[in-house]
Amino acid sequence: MDKRMSIDEVVDRIPSGGLIAIGGSSISRKPMALVRALARSDKRDLRIIVDVGGPDVDLLLGTGRVAEVIYAFVGFEVLGLAPHFRRARQTQAVQFQEWTEYTVMAGLDAAIKRVPFMPTHATLGTDVLRVNAAFKEIRDPFTEQPIVAVPALKPDVALIHVNYADIQGNGVILGDGHVDVLCAKAAKDTYMSCERLLSSEELQRFGRDVQILRVYSRGVVEAPWGAHPTGCAPDYRTDVRHLQDYLRASSSEEGWRQYETEFVTVDHRQYLENHGGAEELVSRLKV
Amino acid sequence: MPIDPQLNVDEVIITTMARQLSGEMLVSSVTAFGSLAAHLAKRRYAPDLAVLSTPESGMDVTPMPTLTLGQFLTDVQQGIPLTMEDIFDAIFTDHFRIWINPSQIDQYGNTNITCIGDWYRPKVALVGARGIPEDTSHLSETFYYILNHSPRAVVARVDFKSGAGNGDSRRGLGPHGAPSVLVTDLGVFDFTGPDGTMAVRSLHPGVSIEEVQDRTGFPVHVPAGEISATDPPSPDDIRIIRDADPLEVRKLELMSGPEAAEKFVAIYERERQALHATYPRVGKLGR
Known part of the structure; x- marks a missing residue:
């Protein structure tokens, strides 16, 4: 089955009020192209599950999409605290459940094992x-x-980003796996973006690195740089400069409006253009 | 009086941390201090340690602290890839060690990285408990370090218990996960005081017990007899630390304000070059 779809088609299938598990870990391999599309959509009252959250949760909080966050951690690691998460926690603007790294995994595993x-x-x-x-x-x-x-944590939807996928929805993860496999197996519907689509024959050569199995995926999107500004090892490192701009923008209302206009309300192609295009990103971020 | 000016505080702390590690254990690399301590320990004190390149993967690598390249280090050195399940299984079976850098630690060794103030209306929301509850319920040794020993960090009672210490926190837990050692810029502390409270084990060269009491939020227990001095790093210890951290990422953790921002950018610009100078590319994409 050909499961290719566009970023907007993925967002259309996400219900307001839905329980959404997001893969990746803080500033590593977050499905940011999908998250940005969700952030600029009219979806409301999303309930987000992250094991280790970062710019994903923070952006969805900053754009007012979220009613509740289930998390073990939300932060920007070496860059510091997550600004919208911090504000929302301190003003009690939305609901929060503090879990831990293993208990999020255990909750997803309980859903998978139907206990x-x-x-x-x-x-x-x-x-x-x-x-x-x-x-x-x-x-x-x-x-x-x-x-x-x-x-048990039973997500309606899982969003993940991987290095390679085929059109049937098998996915290759080359760097740290984080909790993506658990998210993909536990959710009713898993949508996956990838750096590059490969033929199924090419994909099978990756052996055990094929971690996302097609029986669990509902849709696959080809989105190069789809984890940016988080990193996607070994394809590119985290864009620390962009995240520093994000943190600066978050400190004032005007700065944040400007950030949204430039980097959130635009489609993925324009987003990359606004960074100077793929060549500029390659020179700064390829390792 | 602060630490002997002939010594670098970062090298004293890292060497002291390294000397606590022993056995055949996975050692996580979450911070520059933690990864350098693991590396030094493996080279000089505990050769069977299995050092990781990131918090979750890359077993048996030589760590090199960077801002964003942990997973790339796994790749270029072909470190043995681990999963999150591997990490938590190693924690639950007590085959794992980690140096935790809490925002607050109290006299019973309870630790906090979640919030300052009440959890329901925090003055400052930090990051969330992450995996500390797992560590403090399962590991037979738990290690903590704090770079700026102050009454705000070493407190009578933490605002929130992200990690379980001694006393009431042990209810239902038994001994595993109890606090073992705290290393700060002033000295080494353990939890052998009355009811498992913090006690002085040794003071770094040049540090007085008065300074420790002044900079601690409660009266620290001082065992009878002479207080010993921390063994300073040897020339070999210092050389190993400096060779392993060519970008001096460890210094970043001791800085703040514009000085830190400048250092941060310099490291980010140089880290790819430093990685390639040290390791030729032989990773998955290079095969």
Whole structure:
């Protein structure tokens, strides 16, 4: 089956109020072309799941698309804190659930395995257990010892970005895998952008690097630089200069309007043009 | 009096961190200090360590701190690729060590990277608990470092427990995940005080116990007898650290304001060149 579609066709299939899992990790391999399209859409009240979030969650919060965020971490790593996330947390503008890196994985895994929860000792003794109303401390039925039940996370949609894909929806991930496979398997519908579409014969040569299996994917989009400004190893590194501009823009309303006009409300082709085009990006970001 | 001016504080801290590591363990590289400590330990003190190039992948590489090239380091050195499942399985089975750099640590070794103030209406929203609850419920040794020992960072009680320390936090957990060691710019501390509270183990050369008390948010327990001095780095330790960090990314973690911004840009511009000078390209795309 040919599952190719456009970025806008992916966004059309995302329901307002939907539970959306986003792959990647902070400033690495985020599906930013898809996220930007969602950010400029009229979708509302999205509920976002990220294990380790970064510019993805921050942009969706900055453009007012979000009702709730389930996260283990949201930040820009070496660049500092995520500005819209920080503001939204401090003004309590939207709902937040603080999870942890493994518990997000466990929640997705519970959804995959069709069980209501996964048990773990993680979060015992911490305030995460106190503030996260989704978790329940229960008794191990065998030993009566305390243990935490992490409920299944059942995303309506997963969005991920990979290095290569074929038109059937198999995906190759060459750098760190992050939690993309769990997102893809747990979601009802997984949409994947890729740096380059390959023939199925070419794709199969990647062996175990074919991590996204076509039975789990609903749509595939060819979007070169689709993770920018986050990095996509080994194709390109994180655009730290762009993220610094993003952080500066986020500090004033006027700066943010300008950023939106230049980099969010434009389509992916124009977005790349506004960075000086692919050649300019190659010279700055290819490793 | 601050640390002996003949010594570089970053090299004292990294060497001290390296000397805590032992055994055959995966060691995560989240920060420059953590990865350099792992590298130095493997070279000089604990040869069986399996050093990672990123928080989740690239086992058995020589780390080189950069801003964005961790995954590229995995690629050019053909480090053994790991998954997030590998990482958390290693945490749960106690085959993993990590140096955590918390925003706050308290007298019981509870740690905070989530927020300043109340979680529900934070004064400052930080990043979220990430994987610290997993570490503090499973690892038989947990390591912390703080570069600027101050009453705002080393506090009587953390604002939010992202990680579980001693005392009440141990309820339901048992000993695994309890705090082991804190290294700061003033000295080395463990948690052998009354009820598992923080105690002085050694002071860095030139540091007085009065300065430690002045810069700590609670009275630190001082064991009876003479307080020992931290062994300073040897010439070999210093050479290994400097060779492994040609861009001096470690210095960035000690800077702030315009000085840090300038250094940051200089590292970003030079990091690709430094990587290629050290490693010829033999990664997946080069094969």
